[in-house]
Amino acid sequence: NENRVHKKIVILGSTGSIGTQTLEIVDTCPENFQVVGLACGGSQLDIFVSQIHKYRPKIVAISDSRKIQMLRDMLQDLDYDCQIGVGERGLVDCASFPESDLVVTGIVGCAGLIPTVAAIKAGKDICLANKETLIAGGPVIAPLVEKHRVHILPADSEHSAIFQCLQGVPGGALSKLILTASGGAFRDTPLEQLPYVTLKDALKHPNWNMGAKITIDSATLMNKGLEVIEAHFLFGTAYDNIQVVVHPQSIIHSMIELCDTSVIAQMGWPDMRLPLLYAMSWPCRLPLPFPSLDLVKVGTLSFKEPDRNKYPCLDLAYGAGKRGGTMPAVLNAANEEAVYRFRNEEISYLEISKVIEYVMDRHENGLFIEQPSLEDILDADQWARKTAREFSPQLPFVMKH
Numbered sequence: 001n002e003n004r005v006h007k008k009i010v011i012l013g014s015t016g017s018i019g020t021q022t023l024e025i026v027d028t029c030p031e032n033f034q035v036v037g038l039a040c041g042g043s044q045l046d047i048f049v050s051q052i053h054k055y056r057p058k059i060v061a062i063s064d065s066r067k068i069q070m071l072r073d074m075l076q077d078l079d080y081d082c083q084i085g086v087g088e089r090g091l092v093d094c095a096s097f098p099e100s101d102l103v104v105t106g107i108v109g110c111a112g113l114i115p116t117v118a119a120i121k122a123g124k125d126i127c128l129a130n131k132e133t134l135i136a137g138g139p140v141i142a143p144l145v146e147k148h149r150v151h152i153l154p155a156d157s158e159h160s161a162i163f164q165c166l167q168g169v170p171g172g173a174l175s176k177l178i179l180t181a182s183g184g185a186f187r188d189t190p191l192e193q194l195p196y197v198t199l200k201d202a203l204k205h206p207n208w209n210m211g212a213k214i215t216i217d218s219a220t221l222m223n224k225g226l227e228v229i230e231a232h233f234l235f236g237t238a239y240d241n242i243q244v245v246v247h248p249q250s251i252i253h254s255m256i257e258l259c260d261t262s263v264i265a266q267m268g269w270p271d272m273r274l275p276l277l278y279a280m281s282w283p284c285r286l287p288l289p290f291p292s293l294d295l296v297k298v299g300t301l302s303f304k305e306p307d308r309n310k311y312p313c314l315d316l317a318y319g320a321g322k323r324g325g326t327m328p329a330v331l332n333a334a335n336e337e338a339v340y341r342f343r344n345e346e347i348s349y350l351e352i353s354k355v356i357e358y359v360m361d362r363h364e365n366g367l368f369i370e371q372p373s374l375e376d377i378l379d380a381d382q383w384a385r386k387t388a389r390e391f392s393p394q395l396p397f398v399m400k401h
């Protein structure tokens with residue numbers, strides 16, 4: 001089993017939460033994985049440079065062209081040949097690097113779309129963490145995956161759980177997906193308090209330690225909304241057969257229901273290295289020296305219906321998913337921009353969903369395209385970002401520090 005896993009990997013977004021946890025797996029299983037490429041945005045060059053020294057990749061890239069000279073200077077004493085790239089071209093070269101078998105997409109946001117498409121076209125399997133790419137690009141990625149006969153291996157914990165539950169399930173037997181949600185930072189905050197919550201409050205996730213953008217998406221439940229669309233594209237399940245339940249302990253990572261009403265769940269401690277490892281080593285299983293799940297210590301597993309009034313982003317995402325075409329790309333871009341504006345303290349927490357609704361309404365009455373090309377999706381993404389920046393805050397704005 002484990003002797004069969006020898007993969008050369010490229011990590012896009014190596015300095016982030018997903019990227020560094022992927023490298024921890026490489027440290028734990030060095031005989032199974034070799035890092036041949038690394039890429040990031042460019043904001044944490046010191047970490048990036050130390051990764052390059054440690055893993056000795058053959059190709060590296062950063063997206064921020066203003067930092068390239070600094071990177072070259074920092075890499076002057078590198079004692080082996082390494083190709084250094086920059087911008088979209090650099091990321092694409094990394095993603096399609098001929099020697100790699102698998103590309104781990106740990107970039108945050110739709111910035112991952114073009115490199116991911118390039119990786120698929122180069123015949124690489126994808127270990128997919130970067131959900132925004134699949135949500136926006138679903139209509140073009142699905143046919144590309146088919147054409148190039150690559151595998152999209154989900155690293156998001158819910159989708160990994162579903163993927164694991166599905167192993168051995170005969171085609172046609174799946175009837176429903178049940179995605180679990182922790183409930184995010186505000187799961188115990190009453191609706192009346194939400195106008196007053198701050199950025200700092202939204203950045204406190206009860207169960208997972210992740211990048212800032214996804215932590216805010218968890219607080220609004222947009223993360224779960226995005227994951228509903230991600231599940232639709234990964235498993236081909238109709239939206240009416242994808243259910244979300246709040247499960248505060250985050251021990252059951254998701255479930256599937258089969259045609260005979262049998263339900264299969266996947267469990268584990270909330271640790272992203274587990275779904276990442278499965279996506280990286282599939283179809284094998286590698287031994288890991290991690291603590292066993294202790295259900296007696298967990299004690300209780302509880303479930304409840306998500307409160308649709310408290311979490312309007314969830315229904316916005318179902319709406320965008322069902323509408324299809326360019327709408328998921330618009331939902332995603334409007335959300336990225338709204339979260340950016342919230343992190344800049346330009347809008348309040350409750351206005352995140354208002355921005356998205358505003359942009360989706362305008363798209364419906366404007367440039368909506370049912371069967372978009374990659375160009376159409378990129379245009380819709382840019383249009384939605386611009387429109388989200390036009391939204392002016394309406395609620396009386398009080399940020400408590």
Ligand code: NAD
Binds near residue numbers: 014109131132208210
């Ligand atoms: P993060 O903010 O910690 O890291 C983001 C990484 O992407 C960094 O390396 C950054 O340099 C790079 N990056 C940012 N903009 C870029 C650009 N334009 N071009 C190239 N690289 C760029 O984010 P994260 O939490 O690791 O999340 C990464 C992705 O994984 C997101 O799509 C997120 O939804 C998904 N995900 C994360 C977790 C988690 O536990 N962190 C869980 C499930 C899914």
Ligand code: MG
Binds near residue numbers: 156157158227
């Ligand atoms: Mg998830």
